[in-house]
Amino acid sequence: MKIPLYKKLHSILREHIMTGLYKEGDLLPSENELCVTHNVTRPTVRQALNELVREGYINKHHGKGSIVAIPSKEAGILSLQGTSSAIGKELQTKIITKPYIAKWDDPFIFELSKDERESGCIKMERIRLINDVPVFYETTFLPNMNLSGFCQRNFENKSLFKILSKYYGIEIRGGRQRLRAITAQGTIAKYLQIKKNKPILHLERKMVTSKTNFSFYCSLYCNTNHYTLSGDF
Amino acid sequence: MKIPLYKKLHSILREHIMTGLYKEGDLLPSENELCVTHNVTRPTVRQALNELVREGYINKHHGKGSIVAIPSKEAGILSLQGTSSAIGKELQTKIITKPYIAKWDDPFIFELSKDERESGCIKMERIRLINDVPVFYETTFLPNMNLSGFCQRNFENKSLFKILSKYYGIEIRGGRQRLRAITAQGTIAKYLQIKKNKPILHLERKMVTSKTNFSFYCSLYCNTNHYTLSGDF
DNA sequence: CAAATTAACTTGTAATTACAAGTTGAAAAT
């Protein structure tokens, strides 16, 4: 396969930033230095750097250089946040049903392209717990396109985003989300271990990725009693 | 003033798209044509077009051309969307309490800077109705900084965003939002004309603007029975 | 010594050239 030089350089530099070779606040090598070390010309280097700026990995300063930044990831995507207590330590992911190949629901929560409909659907149900208390009940839907070995993977306590990024080179580029407040009933109340008619949040989300025409979807029920859904934009 | 050629071209083309000279779906003149008509070279044209792509005004297709698109504005900000019926026509805004100067709640829903706390608060309560049915109950909090005549303005059926943009040159740049599902009680149930204990959505939002150190806030209760909160990211 | 200058960096803008690669429709072959 033929990968453009600026894309190669871009992923090399991004890798160096992500692995910590270049740390936050560091000055990246100058454009001319990068030209020499990677044997390309300045327009090519600049194309790679512009991508990094766009993604938030660096900030450029006229006359000074490129400074490494931490990209504020998942902007706009709502994610969990503790209301008061510390969060992050005791987050668990429990698999209810492992990924399996199924038909798309009809009608589906979002409009599907012909390609997506024809390729079928990989479905998967998970619960997220904080301090052993269930907070999310999430159903994920992925089109069954070039995801070899996906169903065999172990998702227990692993991030779907990271797995898609690491093993399939798929990054989230954007998407659409819809929110409703509903009351917990039957299965959902059971999974979230709350009483019937308690208010919960229902979030339907479409994720558009870096892989052309590849989107995936999720339907998520959240008990917002102790934690909120929050996000930057 | 010295404005780069690619920026000039960029704003010319953006203007043409916004005024409708190039409509959605139209094919933009080719890069070489733009070179001739604007008397610049292709790298310059491409730089201008790349900006337009980044902003969502056009999509480029290898071998084909640049197709005009409508940028999905207010990305990340959740806004109202009808579930089925047509929306947009029958949206009303009703003022519950006109803007008035008050003290900030303590504690406030977001952390405030010293400047904000000292300047005091402009408070305002509104209800949004669709087809005469209340959907939002919204309290807005603005720091009382350089907003001369704000309390005297008429907000009935007017967009706060547009007023801030038009009369004060303030544009929304980003922000943070938090979501919870709760049950309607007392005042809120009354304003939204729903029964007690019905599930509603509570959204707390901080808006960061183009004016340095100027942010404003809102607390919003939404009946998501017939309409959802939705947004792109 | 302190201030001003300058030289040596940095990124920003821009023209020029060349070829690769996807798209489309007209011309040629079947």
Place this chain on the structure above:
DNA sequence: ATTTTCAACTTGTAATTACAAGTTAATTTG
């Protein structure tokens, strides 16, 4: 008439050159 081929578009990638303009630190000047 239908298919195939191809020429004429389009955008994508990349090297080269040149100068403008912001930043920094060493050097010169007062």
